[in-house]
Amino acid sequence: MAGDETAGQETGVEIVDAALEGKAAELVAKLVEDGAASKLAAQDATLWGPDAESEASIRLSWTTLHKSSRPLIGEIEALRTELQAEGVDRVVLAGMGGSSLAPEVITGTDQVPLTVLDTTDAGQVSDALAGDLDRTVIVVSSKSGGTVETDSHRRIFAKAFSDNGIDAASRIVVVTDPGSPLAELAGKEGYRKVFLADPNVGGRYSALTAFGLVPAGLAGADVARLLDQAALAAGSLGTDSPENPAVRLAAALGAAHADGAEKVVLADTGSGIAGFADWAEQLIAESTGKQGTGLLPVAVEGPDAPGFTDARADATPVAIGPADGNAKIATTGSLGAQMLLWEFATALVGRLLGINPFDQPDVEAAKKAARSLLDNPAALEGGAEPSSVDGAVAVHPSDGVTGTGSLGEIVKAFLGSAPETGYIAVQAYLDRLDDASAALLRTEIAKRTGRQTTFGWGPRFLHSTGQYHKGGHQNGIFLQVTGAVEADLAVPDRPYTLGQLQHAQALGDGQVLAEHGRPVLRLHFTDRAAGLAQLISAIQEAVK
């Protein structure tokens, strides 16, 4: 496995910035004195105060997964061998947030193919369907068993298998919590295999449960080694010592936060891990972004990227890998070790910030708004009149946001409204493979505005940074990008199409953000490629 150069050396945290190290020292001492790390390792639910205790008491089994998940390895291997003997070697994963982010990083790091569906983009799902179905197994992963995106993918694939004369039940593998509606359905339908995950682990801490291991292992990743890597790190992470990397990381992030650095800018500096920041983003944002506070993760392209090189006092640049460039902190180690490191550190940050790191109280609001739009097609289609149209871009501003003039003027006014120490969130409800170049928007905006800028693919980010957007410090502005759907896909036995679901998710989240008083500008591309090119040049010309 790439990324395990330091296997045997556990994991390390270097606080590169001397001033930050000095400020962190007090918090390090406090965490050590409180015995926080050993209590966390021992799954003590009292660490976050009485209000968090009942939730924490059913959320802490992740600290020992490197041991408790071992029996899964054989089961996964047996299923993989069985499927391969039948010529089934293409793995598709349907899952949102914690149910897909870890397997994506694990397989990316091991360089084995896994098709991840965490989208409602009809084009992207159609492309996944166009793969060789004869050789395909779909892993349907959902803790709750009720996530609408995942349920839609299951329905679409089940129908496609049947339409192609393939026994759908034999090609559907389920990962879910015991007793979930999906577990029940799987039993009823006779799906190939059901892996029941440990229910005492929340989605974003579930990398080393069946949620991370089953899809990654079926795809061919070395998941036993991943557990070995975590096991090597576990001892030091649970020790009450000023050398404990998780204590050091939590203290440094906590001290930076106390000083106004509420953003954590994550850049890979040669860790050998593929896309660690995309996974860490959910862990940090959903765990800490609540009660008007938290840490906002900003995943950037590398140590030379805007946001990292020019980070101001409101952000801490963190290297995933060796210290490089402007990094104030660097975290090193293999993938399994770094996952456990960041989980421990995030839970400890929760204690330092006085929040419950195991709930996600504001995620539900966007889901609810999307549901009510889907129930009311008139509302979904109505209000669709743009305030203006410039070429392939139709403009939909929230109240108080400028929506007339040329695209350049609109964008300039909008980006200029981001508070000095606020942030700009780009939310692209597009195809993250075919429209991948939309990610350029982050770089262009960050470079030109000097504001911390995040980029998220909708609806995937709704299960990640979406919590912070609504629950964290309310100083963000939100640029939504949506696009025309060329060939929509019906969701079998549901009254909506994927395109409608995607549209409802964008509008629903936009509504909730606007209700929070946040500025939202939705730019709809009537032609995706042309609209994107137009937007990028409008930004380049208007914001110098």
Ligand SMILES: O=P(O)(O)OC[C@H]1O[C@](O)(CO)[C@@H](O)[C@@H]1O
């Ligand atoms: O695994 P599930 O229940 O489908 O949930 C997916 C994701 O949705 C969330 O609940 C938030 O929307 C995440 O915490 C979780 O990882």
